[in-house]
Amino acid sequence: MATCKACQEPLTLTLDPADPEIRDGGEEAVMVPDDLELQACGCHFHWQCLLDVAPQVTTSMHCPACDTSLASGHAGSSSSASSGQTILTNYASEDGVQQDYDILSVLREEAYFAQHPEDRSAKALHIMSAEGDVAGIMDVLMTEAEDAEELYQAAPVQRLTTWRDPLNGGQTALHVAIVNRQEDVFWLLLWVATPGVPETAFPAEIARRANSQVILSRMKTVYSGQIDQGGMDVRFVRDDNGRTPGDLCREVGSPFSDFAQSAVFQ
Structure with missing residues (x-):
């Protein structure tokens, strides 16, 4: 099973059955995908694990695991393309797989609030x-x-x-x-x-x-x-x-x- 490059844990997320947003309403914990793939290098992370290193990524624009350049000029499915740079990903979650998701704006926001x-x-x-x-x-x-x-x-x-x-x-x-x-x-x-x-x-x-x-x-x-x-x-x-x-x-x-x-x- 593939693991996160940051924490080395499986690329899944365990949802609390007490959470009212969980759809099935069961009593058992629910395991769902949490697999964020960086298109530039193919490295995989949990969503939160990548956000945890947002200041580093937005400063260097390189993968925190393999140091590959992540910047792309190709427009993705989110909004930071207007800045001239994107970081394209494929994200598998409980809602399915989202291809060509530009995570750069999310990382920039997380980096800002880490400092403020x-x-x-x-x-x-x-x-x-x-x-x-x-x-x-x-x-x-x-x-x-x-x-x-x-x-x-x-x-x-x-x-x-x-x-x-x-x-x-x-x-x-x-x-x-x-x-x-x-x-x-x-x-x-x-x-x-x-x-x-x-x-x-x-x-x-x-x-x-x-x-x-x-x-x-x-x-x-x-x-x-x-x-x-x-x-x-x-x-x-x-x-x-x-x-x-x-x-x-x-x-x-x-x-x-x-x-x-x-x-x-x-």
Whole structure:
């Protein structure tokens, strides 16, 4: 049986039967493939084992096992081809075999967060913003606030909402929500991170949901004081193309172009 070049273990993954995502619902552990083959050299790794050496791979662009150059100009099935480089793989998992998968963008992201672990919560917020996961966003914001030394400290909320993703064009979570046309997320982020905007400027359901969470109300109040002292206002943070969220609203069209003319952006 083939083994991983990093850990020398079989190229399988044992799934916990207690995991609700396991489809068969049985009581026994489930063994599934976990075989990531680098096309350039034919070396095989577990998915996580290759991610564990992401900083090394993205710096050298060589296989960590045999030192073969991995860079390719051939476009694969994922998105990093626009950078001019790809690392093509074949990946066998519980979902089947994916050919020509470009793993470079995944490795670059993993390498970045290995060096900047403090940004993982902000990235999670961006992913939830793209997916429209309002409940998840509220959980992240409240967890950050509760983990802070002072509940009334605005810094965690401000850091999360104004963080610009260096791997996604310098966008904030609000930019991401607009691009993905997630209206509920759009209004929730503005509710939390815009000082001095009256509740009447927001949809009634968003105001009701936010007001039902005491911590969110507290964070909004304190964030206002932070902005008054020179902190960043999420409405005016620009991405790498110089666009504020309001600019992006006008680009994506209705209904966001209408939102850009509302009292929230005045």
